[in-house]
Amino acid sequence: MNATMTTFRRHLALRCHWVLLLPALFGACHSVAQSQSIGPEQLIGASQQFLEELVSAHLQRSSIQGRHEVEISRLDPRLRLAECTRPLEFSLQGQGHPIGRLSLRVRCTGTTPWALLVPAHVRLYQPVVTLVHPLQRNSLVQASDISLVEQDVSLLRQGFITETQQVIGQKLTRNLGANQILTPSHLQQAEAVRKGEHVVISAGTGSIKVKMPGEALSDGAVGQQIRVRNLRSERIIRARVTGPGQVEAGM
Structure with missing residues (x-):
């Protein structure tokens, strides 16, 4: 099946230098106001702004x-870092996308260099397909069985639709x-042809098509190859399921 599964695996260039009035990769970056020391509130504010711009651009x-x-x-309220004589640098550690639990590296390359890892969590809320009542294995999902419910998809490690x-x-x-919450692993394509059913076998190329009656010797979903008995010749052939009661055989 071709269920949409949001997996955020694209590789991003996640390094951004915050320089006054200089546009960065994901939007305008700003320098952190300099003072005799940098405390946790300044670091949190700058980190928040960096991630907001990064995530918005990614989405x-x-x-x-x-x-x-x-x-x-x-952060520890007692934290005090030397003022940075250069704009702070921000980068994500070991992460290919800015969604979920993150570790943000804040680095000063000024006269008194230092570096610090700042933990963060970016939540992404999307409507995902959810069952409204219990269903048994092999049930065919109907419109009345499901609804769209907003969820934090950063926590859905098994995927979603x-x-x-x-x-x-x-x-x-x-x-x-x-x-x-339905995931691709919960679903499989339903059989379009069932074992023992009569089917129409199509064969030919281009505008020349020959149709003949057949009997399916196994279940099959659209696109699958199954064994079919040609009821005219009694030969057993392999044919591809193209729709309910329809198979196609090569010439």
């Missing part, structure tokens, strides 16, 4: 619809309860 560039929240973890049309008509691979 726009990736055409991802949703709202986000940036949370910077509390945002389009209801990519779920309707699919078959469940296991029993699922109410309020279950």
